Amino acid sequence: xxxxxxxxxxxxxxxxxxxxxxxxxxxxxxxxxxxxxxxxxxxxxxxxxxxxxxxxxxxxxxxxxxxxxxxxxxxxxxxxxxxxxxxxxxxxxxxxxxxxxxxxxxxxxxxxxxxxxxxxxxxxxxxxxxxxxxxxxxxxxxxxxxxxxxxxxxxxxxxxxxxxxxxxxxxxxxxxxxxxxxxxxxxxxxxxxxxxxxxxxxxxxxxxxxxxxxxxxxxxxxxxxxxxxxxxxxxxxxxxxxxxxxxxxxxxxxxxxxxxx
Amino acid sequence: xxxxxxxxxxxxxxxxxxxxxxxxxxxxxxxxxxxxxxxxxxxxxxxxxxxxxxxxxxxxxxxxxxxxxxxxxxxxxxxxxxxxxxxxxxxxxxxxxxxxxxxxxxxxxxxxxxxxxxxxxxxxxxxxxxxxxxxxxxxxxxxxxxxxxxxxxxxxxxxxxxxxxxxxxxxxxxxxxxxxxxxxxxxxxxxxxxxxxxx
Numbered sequence: 001x002x003x004x005x006x007x008x009x010x011x012x013x014x015x016x017x018x019x020x021x022x023x024x025x026x027x028x029x030x031x032x033x034x035x036x037x038x039x040x041x042x043x044x045x046x047x048x049x050x051x052x053x054x055x056x057x058x059x060x061x062x063x064x065x066x067x068x069x070x071x072x073x074x075x076x077x078x079x080x081x082x083x084x085x086x087x088x089x090x091x092x093x094x095x096x097x098x099x100x101x102x103x104x105x106x107x108x109x110x111x112x113x114x115x116x117x118x119x120x121x122x123x124x125x126x127x128x129x130x131x132x133x134x135x136x137x138x139x140x141x142x143x144x145x146x147x148x149x150x151x152x153x154x155x156x157x158x159x160x161x162x163x164x165x166x167x168x169x170x171x172x173x174x175x176x177x178x179x180x181x182x183x184x185x186x187x188x189x190x191x192x193x194x195x196x197x198x199x200x201x202x203x204x205x206x207x208x209x210x211x212x213x214x215x216x217x218x219x220x221x222x223x224x225x226x227x228x229x230x231x232x233x234x235x236x237x238x239x240x241x242x243x244x245x246x247x248x249x250x251x252x253x254x255x256x257x258x259x260x261x
Numbered sequence: 262x263x264x265x266x267x268x269x270x271x272x273x274x275x276x277x278x279x280x281x282x283x284x285x286x287x288x289x290x291x292x293x294x295x296x297x298x299x300x301x302x303x304x305x306x307x308x309x310x311x312x313x314x315x316x317x318x319x320x321x322x323x324x325x326x327x328x329x330x331x332x333x334x335x336x337x338x339x340x341x342x343x344x345x346x347x348x349x350x351x352x353x354x355x356x357x358x359x360x361x362x363x364x365x366x367x368x369x370x371x372x373x374x375x376x377x378x379x380x381x382x383x384x385x386x387x388x389x390x391x392x393x394x395x396x397x398x399x400x401x402x403x404x405x406x407x408x409x410x411x412x413x414x415x416x417x418x419x420x421x422x423x424x425x426x427x428x429x430x431x432x433x434x435x436x437x438x439x440x441x442x443x444x445x446x447x448x449x450x451x452x453x454x455x456x457x458x459x460x
Contacts, residue, residue, distance in 0.1 A: 010439070013446030014427040017420035018363045024428075043348045045446075048453035050310075050352040052421050053359065055402035056317050057309035061326050064312065065304040068333035072300055075334060080293065080341035 012038055016045035070162075150228050154183045165259045167191065167240060171224075175238065177261055182232040184261065187225035188216070194242060201247050202229055203239035205258075210239070215247045236261045285350040286343070293341035300337050307351070308333070311358045318362035318424035328365050332358045363424040405455035413448030416441050 008031035014020050015028050032038050154160060157178035165173045171191040177184035186202060194200065200216040213229035229238075240257040285306050291299035311332050316325040335357050343353050406414050412434070419430045427445060431438035 010443050010446055011427075013417075013444075013449045014420065014442045016449060017417065017427075017445055018359050019420040019425065019427040019430065019445065021367065021426050024426075043352075044453050044458060045449045046352040046356055047349060047458035048449050048456060049359065049421055050349065050355040051398055051402050051452070051456050051458070052417075053310045053314040053355040054351065054398035056313035056422065057398070058313040058316060060308040060312040060329065061322075064326065064329055065301065065308055065333070068304055068330055068337070069297065069301055071330070071334045072297065072337040075338055077293070077295060077337065078339050078341055 009035075009038060012041050013045060016042050016049055150183065150230075151185050151226050154178045154181055154185045154228065157181050163259055163261070165257050168256045169242070173240070173257060173259075175259065175261075177232060179232065179234060179261075181230075183228060183230045184232055184238065185225070186214075186216075186227045186229060186238075187223065189223055191216070191219060191224050193219070197245050198242050199245050199247060200224075201241055201243040201251070202227065203241065203251055203255075204229060204231060204233070205237040205239050206233050206235060208233075210251055212247060212249060213238070215243075232261060285354075286345045289336075289340050289343045289350050289353075292337060293343070300340075303336060304333055307336070307354050307358075310351070310355065314355065314358050314422075315362040317422040318359070319365055324365065325362075328361050329358070332361050335361070359421070366424045401456060402452075405452050408455050409448045409451055410444070412436065412440075413444045413451065416444040417448040417452065420445060 008028055011020060011024065011028045015025070015032075020028055032042065155176055157180055159180050160176050160178050163175045163177065165175070167173055167188065169192050171188050173186060173188040175184050175186050191200065202213040202216065204211045204213045211231065213231075214227050216224050216227055218224075238257075238259045238261055239251065239255045241251045241253050241255055243252060285303065288299045288303045288306070292303055308329070312325065312329045315328045315332065316322070319325045319328055332354075336354055339357075343350060406418070409417070415434060416427075416430055419425050419433060420427065423430075425433065427441050428438050430445075431441040434441065
């Protein structure tokens with residue numbers, strides 16, 4: 001008999017609400033694995049919490065489903081659990097009702113941060129475009145607006161593909177590219193700040209050599225870009241270097257990011 | 262039944278004939294076999310409740326979008342693990358969604374600052390309801406939440422819509438944590454019975 005802990009059964013509601021953490025959760029799950037009745041109860045409570053979820057439904061952002069479909073294209077599905085399958089994925093297979101859901105919620109997986117970054121980039125790119133649009137609405141036609149249109153065109157291209165990369169000196173980049181439009185949109189988060197005598201410069205690198213693809217503006221709220229680069233050729237790589245302010249016609253320092261496009 | 266604009270009301274109306282929930286379970290079976298059209302249909306069913314729930318917990322729109330996308334992809338990935346004998350498809354999806362949302366919030370929670378800052382009932386049901394699309398589920402849930410005691414209702418909604426742990430809820434409400442855990446269970450049981458959830 002444990003006297004310090006609450007009676008496990010009384011934690012069923014908190015568990016169903018994901019309101020248990022750490023040892024509270026582990027303790028309850030141990031109990032659950034041995035308690036068929038609790039498992040049935042949790043299943044019923046989850047039906048109730050699903051109604052709470054349904055009641056909170058709000059219009060999802062446009063593109064959410066499209067991005068999930070695109071991501072699914074590149075994501076292998078889990079095989080079904082069979083009687084012979086060791087319960088590795090579902091450590092708590094004993095959980096009636098819980099088992100399915102538990103199995104589907106493993107801990108961190110390596111692809112998650114990349115996917116999350118891609119979604120974040122898409123969201124931030126959209127925000128940046130909204131900013132450009134708002135800006136140009138007030139200032140009539142201008143370079144900004146044209147740039148905004150070009151960026152929007154890449155994002156909306158039917159073959160738009162998102163890639164992410166880590167920058168060796170710090171930060172992460174997200175790229176949306178369209179081979180049809182021969183263009184890409186570059187954004188980055190958390191780039192290391194540079195001295196005023198330096199700048200980040202993008203390169204399109206192909207068999208014909210390295211072409212400057214634009215210099216990055218200074219960060220705003222930790223975000224850099226979006227920057228559009230055109231003239232993309234099949235088989236190109238995108239590179240990033242630190243150059244003297246004003247940029248260089250050819251890279252003069254080591255690549256801090258190289259990404260096959 | 263691939264399209265039907267019923268995604269804002271995943272449970273459909275009472276006596277609406279074929280239950281959309283059964284559809285969703287069948288669709289998940291097709292998703293498990295790699296059917297992309299079925300996955301798209303599933304997304305149409307679940308995107309609104311998934312995004313609404315994630316948003317209520319995570320708050321930040323960009324982060325909510327990220328988490329919601331992770332949830333949809335997880336549904337694709339893990340569809341073969343859904344077992345209709347053990348609960349409804351929507352419950353399975355929403356457990357994934359809510360867990361991911363609270364995981365996101367808790368991984369970013371560096372200190373107790375958040376619990377104190379949010380001591381207001383910023384996440385109380387009314388606020389969620391305000392943003393929620395008008396739908397049948399909303400009406401029923403509102404009515405049933407109204408049948409709970411105040412403490413039960415606050416405990417349940419702070420945990421679910423606010424993503425707080427039961428110990429945090431206890432701190433917010435100035436009540437013993439044992440009391441909160443009991444009220445959460447009693448409240449959910451009452452909610453379940455009021456909603457006529459089939460098990």
